[in-house]
Amino acid sequence: MSKWMTEVDQRTGLAGANKMELLMFHLETDEIYGINVFKIREVMKVPPITSIPDTDARVLGVVNLRGENIAIVDLKRAIGLGQLCLATAKLIITEYNDSKQGFLVSGVDRIIRISWDRIHIPPPMVRTSRQGAVTAVTKLDDGRMILILDVEKVLAEIHPMTDEEVYVGIEATKHLEGKRVLVADDSSVARKQIAKTLERLGVQWEEVMTGREALRRLRHWAALAEESGKSVTEFVDLVLTDIEMPEMDGFTLTKSIREDARLHRLPVLMHSSLSGYCNVEKGKSVGVTDYVTKFDPKELRDKLVQVLS
Template identity: 55%
Template sequence: MSTLINEIDARTRLAGANQMELLLFHLGTGEVFGINVFKVREVMKLPPLTRVPEADSRVLGMANIRGTMVPVIALRRALGLGEQDVDLTKPECKENGILIITEYNASLQAFHVAAVDRIIRTSWSKIKTPPALVRENNKGAVTAVTMLDDSRMVLILDVEKVLSDICPRPDEEVYAGLDIRPELKSKCVLFADDSSVARTQIRKALEKMGIAFVQTTTGKEAWDYLTELAEDAVKQGLPQVNRIQLILSDIEMPDMDGFTLTKHIRSDPRLAHLPVVLHSSLTGSCNQEKGAQVGATDYVTKFDPKEFSQKLTRYIL
């Protein structure tokens, strides 16, 4: 286990163009699941847990991880795949499974899984969007898939969706302070994000600000749309695209990540003038530095509506 932890600690510092690493794990149901290593802070045996009265049934309890109280989520239960037998009186028992400690939006969560497998490195071009029936299912948490060399499919989870389902926040709280500004009504934002939760947040925020938008689900889909806009501009005798005023892009996306999308935009003179703001739950400084290296205008963490509004307004006007 210590070898795997050391491997994760080292690899979370990596940020490559259109490259990503997945931690593979199992829930005792036969499927192989994956999570981006950048989001993993630690892998450990199940420690003693403190049950929380009247907590959501998907929350096993709280764990004290070196002085930090971390909620422990029963991932198999949260995904509707049944129960995993856990004897909380014997946390040292191997059969009780493993915790994957993750960081999302500057907070820690632990996901209880049956076992971890290994880390694989792959290209985002090999990470594919699942069929629409799976992707758009409101109860679905599979944001992407990829294939292993032995032809097994890896289901990559939208952990933001899992967390949102367990602890939803009312719109009045999430979008507090966002108001329509008349000077923004003529503006249009193109955004790309593979998370259904993030897309909903972005869409509602832009609507409350009175900004028009074009929604895409992957970097490649966004790039294809931008290419069409650029070709239309040329046909109209325009040197630059003027139908959108800003691009908001997630970093992690199937087919093409946000770093690669930004590089493509900066290399095309018809698009290079457009502000590109990266919008991600990956809070590490290495991701912000990588974004600056490929030409991103700025970086905003999911989901801070005040920061979101301030940065978009700064670059769109």
């Protein structure tokens, strides 16, 4: 455990350099999977698991780690590949949205450092296969592919919530009337959640899947604004961006916005499941206006009103 976490701690400074690190792991198949090191809290042997009656078959139970109860998910089963052999499994403890969960995998390989511009959105047929769990792909120097999982989607499918539960109290407000938001997020679950929130708030929006695509769209609007003698806010009022995205991460996107004289005044909200002080401080250092933790519609509403009204 200490070996893995030492490596994790040494690598958290990559944010903002458009680089990230992937922990490669396996699920008893030929494929290699990856997860961002930022989301990992521990890699360990599987401790005793306490089964919970009448739970989803993909959730094997809970373990108690230093007084904290953590749900354990069979990741192989969760993405439709069958049940994992528990006897030889390893446990990856992750943190999303201020909540910890454990994922069982058949084995961990190594950590690799890679630039976001080498990570790409897979073709639509791949994105919709295996319950749409693959959000991005990258290639190793030896030609092997790494499939990067949309863990947010996996968790949302295991523990779905009704719209009535999630969006209670979210309704149109005059403070946001006519406002336009550019949303950048590679997770289909996140984009859907954001869209439902913005629609209920009466906000217009456009969405893209990568930081690079977001910057391209912003520069296009900036050029149109210059040609017509208008402000760029005639086209967009705010950027809502994830941290982790193929091709360009949210930190690099924000830095690029701040370096462009036509765009530098645009508010940028960072909307991410990557919890932690480090990410918030890194966001501030590149010019992020504020930070919103996924997924809290009320917090998103309040931040939008605060920044745009």
